[in-house]
Amino acid sequence: MFMKRNIFSFSFAAFASRFSSGLVIQTSSLPFQTKSVFRSNYYYFSTTSTASKFALLAPCILLHNSLLAKSQTQTSITQCSNMSSSNGECVNSGISNLVDPEYPGTAVQRLRSVHARVATLSKKDLSGEWEDVRRKILWAGGLKDLPDSVPGQGYTGHSFNDYNHVDLTTMNDQVSDNENDGTVKQIAIGNNLGNGIRIASIQELGPGGSWSTCANGCHLDPPQDVAHIQFRSRIAFKLVWVPNKNFDMFVLVDDDGNELARGKPTGQLPHIRQRQMNYQIISGSKYSKVADEIASK
Numbered sequence: 126m127f128m129k130r131n132i133f134s135f136s137f138a139a140f141a142s143r144f145s146s147g148l149v150i151q152t153s154s155l156p157f158q159t160k161s162v163f164r165s166n167y168y169y170f171s172t173t174s175t176a177s178k179f180a181l182l183a184p185c186i187l188l189h190n191s192l193l194a195k196s197q198t199q200t201s202i203t204q205c206s207n208m209s210s211s212n213g214e215c216v217n218s219g220i221s222n223l224v225d226p227e228y229p230g231t232a233v234q235r236l237r238s239v240h241a242r243v244a245t246l247s248k249k250d251l252s253g254e255w256e257d258v259r260r261k262i263l264w265a266g267g268l269k270d271l272p273d274s275v276p277g278q279g280y281t282g283h284s285f286n287d288y289n290h291v292d293l294t295t296m297n298d299q300v301s302d303n304e305n306d307g308t309v310k311q312i313a314i315g316n317n318l319g320n321g322i323r324i325a326s327i328q329e330l331g332p333g334g335s336w337s338t339c340a341n342g343c344h345l346d347p348p349q350d351v352a353h354i355q356f357r358s359r360i361a362f363k364l365v366w367v368p369n370k371n372f373d374m375f376v377l378v379d380d381d382g383n384e385l386a387r388g389k390p391t392g393q394l395p396h397i398r399q400r401q402m403n404y405q406i407i408s409g410s411k412y413s414k415v416a417d418e419i420a421s422k
Contacts, residue, residue, distance in 0.1 A: 225359060228357050228358050228359045229297075229357055230296050230357035230358040231297070231358040232295040232296055232297050232298075232332055232358070234331035235267060235330050235331035235334075235335065235361075236295040236359065236361045237331075238267070238330035239266055239267055239293065239295060239330060239362070240361060240379070242264065242265040242266075243361075243385045243386050244385075244386075245265075246265060246386045246388075247386075248386070248388055248389075251375075251386060251387065251389075251390065252388045252389045252390055252391070253390065254391055255391065255393055256392065258388060258390040259285050262284075262285055262293075262364065263281060263285075264327075266293035266335050266337070266361060266362070267295065267326055267334075267335035268281055268284060268293075268326065268336070268337065269281065269326075269327060271324070274325075276321075277320065278320065278324060279321050279324030279325040281325050281337065283337070284337035285337060285364050286399075287395060288395075288400070288401075288402035288405075289340055289341060289402075289403070290340075291340050291363055291365070292337065292340050292343070292350065292351070292352050292362075293335060293362045293363070293364075294335065294337075294338045294351070294356060294360050294361065295333055295334070295359075296322070296335075296336070296356040296358040297332070297333045298333055300357060300358065301322045301333070301334050301356075302317065303356055303357075304316055304317050305351065305354075308349070309339075309341065309342060309349065309355055310341065310342060311339075311342075312339055312351060312355075316351070318336055318338075322334040322335070335361075338350065338351040338352045338355075338356070340363060340406055340407060341406060342354070343363070344406060346411075348410075359380040360379070361379070362377040362378060362379055363377070363379075364376075364403075365377075365378060365403065365404065365413060365415070365416045366400040366401075366416070367404075367416045367419045367420050368404045368416060369419070369420045372397055372401055373389060373394065373400075374387065374388070375387065375388060376415050378412055382412050382415065383415075384415045387419070404416065
């Protein structure tokens with residue numbers, strides 16, 4: 126059971142947006158300590174002690190950038206007043222209908238909610254027993270922990286537990302039933318995931334669904350994996366095992382390959398061959414750069 130905290134504080138040293146970013150943070154159910162730096166392809170902010178602290182006493186806040194206000198430099202913090210469910214998740218109509226022009230299958234609001242959850246995970250949070258760490262990764266990605274469900278009916282016991290099912294994809298409802306027509310190599314023709322997505326997705330993160338899709342083909346530019354081809358969606362994050370001596374550390378990177386979080390879990394990890402293969406299918410791409418840098422130190 127996750128411990129809930131009702132009040133926490135951030136120190137914002139930097140906050141910048143690349144385009145119309147909306148970030149939803151649910152303070153009423155954040156189960157982990159905040160980490161020092163959160164980076165993504167949409168926004169950057171730091172929780173270092175060099176800036177003024179903002180105590181967040183409201184159930185949740187929406188941080189949105191200036192493109193929503195037609196300014197590229199001004200940012201603002203707006204309290205959410207409309208809640209989508211009893212547990213206090215925010216819904217903002219201004220970002221719920223955003224479309225990613227390059228990957229229109231992306232559930233943009235949901236992706237940003239996932240990034241907000243990942244931002245609460247510290248290295249310590251991601252360095253405990255592997256199964257506990259994996260559940261936190263599922264939670265951050267908007268997926269339920271359903272290890273006893275039937276495959277195809279919401280089963281997530283495989284998610285982040287092998288070399289391939291490591292892409293957390295947030296897709297619109299309109300594309301969740303898309304099938305692989307053979308374009309994505311090494312993936313079954315069809316690969317209908319829609320029903321499992323609907324069963325396993327945590328709805329509070331916003332419209333659409335989440336799934337741990339296959340990373341095969343992500344080494345190409347542009348990526349030719351299930352997320353980008355079958356669902357025409359960006360990934361919210363990818364889990365990459367670091368190629369150190371024991372392949373015992375991982376990093377979560379966003380769709381641009383920027384680091385979101387890292388950890389060094391203990392206990393019964395996925396088999397070392399699975400961890401090695403994970404790096405092999407990602408090696409040489411934008412997604413492996415952070416892992417390579419960590420391994421080189």
